[in-house]
Each structure stands twice: as structure tokens, then as C-alpha cells.
Amino acid sequence: MAPGNERLTFQYRFKFSDGSIKHFALHLDPVTLGLIRDPTPSYPEWTRLNYHQCPNCPLKQETTPHCPVAVNLVGVVDTFKDVLSHEQAEVEIRSPERTYSARTALQTAIGSLIGLHMATSGCPVLDKLRPMVRTHLPFATAEETMYRVISMYLLGQFFRYRRGLLPDWDLKNLVKTYEDVQSVNKAFVERLSSLAIQDASMNAVVILDCFAATTNFSIMSDSLNEIEQLFGAYLKKEGTTGEKENPRRG
């Protein structure tokens, strides 16, 4: 971490119906947005890389003995091992800029927490979601997530274009990226299902998977047309810069 750069912290506070409280603090490197983990002497067996390893995982057991996502989630899974997904809790989340709070089903809040852990874990598949961590939006709906995902992706394509790399304005590679993300989600639910735990953590990942599925479904079924009407100000023949209309794509 560069000197003077303070780490980025997200704090989750769960107040359960029995009055008990559980805190999680995620400290992130402000430049890489990777999770800064405390040294841990050992990890449980279910975190081993080859334990229900994702079919599309590019990592090797010899060099990476533990799944980075699983390692990040040991504390979360252990905390919620006896919890049903639809149980309600009061949840408060503090980002560097603001505080979010809601009384919600635990699966929704755990989904936000797990999503943050997954994207900051160093998993090569999920690394592509990491830019969204900086604007982490707890309790997000499927539409909000889809909007943020596509916005992030197109910003990434703009940066590629600016560097002379081929941009993907058609979102074709985003569909492939999210198919890969869904493979990870599915394998991770299988990994968790093998443990003697209740369904809260599994259903939290299922929610994340629904967001991924909704994004891909929207792209592939042209459901984005429903959002297009919001962009009327950008769809006039002459843009704000006065440029003439361009062909759709090169």
C-alpha cells in the first residue's frame, strides 16, 4: 500500500432478533481494492482449492492450495452456519462515504457481504467485478446491479479504447464473463452445501447468481430496451458536442 493512502473500510453490523450483534470489518487496499486479511495459521478443509473446485478455475493446487474466495469467507460462513436465509435482522453498513441500514432478510444482507468478499478475494474470474467494489451498493436490487455492472463494463471498454485496445461495445464478452461468474457461483454453492450448515450463506450466493443471470438475460433478450427510454437526452441525432451522427459500430 502506498504511504499516505489509507485503507478503505466497509463495516457490517448485524443485529439479530435475539438482540445479539455481530460485526464484520473489511479493510481493502485503496489501490488494488484487494481484501487485507489478517494472517491465519490454518484454514478448514472446505477452503482447499480442489474441494468442489470451480470447473473454470485457472488456479493450480500446487501454487494456490486454498480457494481465495473460500478463505475470505471462513468467518462469514461460520457466523451464519445456524441461520435460516429468510430470518430478519437489522443491518447497518458503513462505507467510507455513508451509512446504509435496513431491516431485511438475512440472505439479502449476507449476499451483499459475500459479494464484497468474493470480488476482493483475488479469484481470477471474479477480479473483473472488482472495480464495482469502490461504489459498493448494499441491499441492491437486480436492476441496480445490472445498471452498475454494464456501466462498469462500458467504462472498462472506454479505457481500453483510450489505450488503443479493441473495445467491446456490444457487451459480448460481458455475457461470457458473467457465464464464468455463474459457474463460480454454482460451484461455490456446492462447496457450501457439502457443509452441515443452514441455508443462509448458500441462498446469499444464489441471490448474487440471480443478479448475474438477470444481467445476462437482459443483454441476450434485448430487455435493455426498457432502460433505453431513460436515455432520451443522449439519443438525439446531434450530440451535445455537435458531432454528426456516426455509424452504429465499426
Add this chain to the structure above:
Amino acid sequence: MKKKILVADDDPALLQMMEAVLKREGYEVLTAHNGQEALNLVRQQAPDLMILDIMMPKMDGPSVYSSLQSDVTLSKIPVIFLTALATSNSTSDEEGLLGTAAIMAKPVNHATLLRKVSGLLGA
């Protein structure tokens, strides 16, 4: 006439996703956020197929199913149960049977879901 499918799950994201996928295939979709709501809808609307989450607030999926078994007509509605706990020994969408109902693992694969729905509706 469109086949009518009831989907019941306490996760709004999953409900929304399944509604979109099924509607696109031409089905009419009813949604419920818990078991009690599902049971009421089944009695009012008599859908052609039910997709029920196993673990839901107020009334779980198997209880909804059991409550309908005493009704001559409604007991014949085919059911798919959804659960995130069903994948322990599977590497893909493992499907099994609970009574005469099918079980489908979450996360739900769209193609598998549509194949199963089509099969149960005899479409």
C-alpha cells in the same frame, strides 16, 4: 391458452428472474413471496404447475404441497421444489424426487428449468 405457472420464493431477485424467463417462453406467471401467499394463489387461480422454494417464511414449500393433497383437483398439479441445499452430491443440476414432486437445485439453470417445466406440462 397460456399455461399458468406459480413461482413461490422469498427471494425477490429469484422471483423476478424466473418470472422473466418463464414469461419469455410464453407462460403466464403468478408469484408469491411466502408459502401462505402461494397456497392462497393456488386455491384462487389453480395454476398448471407450481415451483415452490422448500424453505420459505410463514409456510414452507412441502407444507404447501401437503395442504393441497386432500383436494382432488389441486393435488394433481405438478410441483418443482427449489432448494440451495440439494447439491451436496451433485456437480450439475441434480434432480430428485420428493414424493411425486421434482427437486431442482439452486442456483437455477434456465435451460434445465425450461426443460423440466416443459416436460411436466406435457408441452
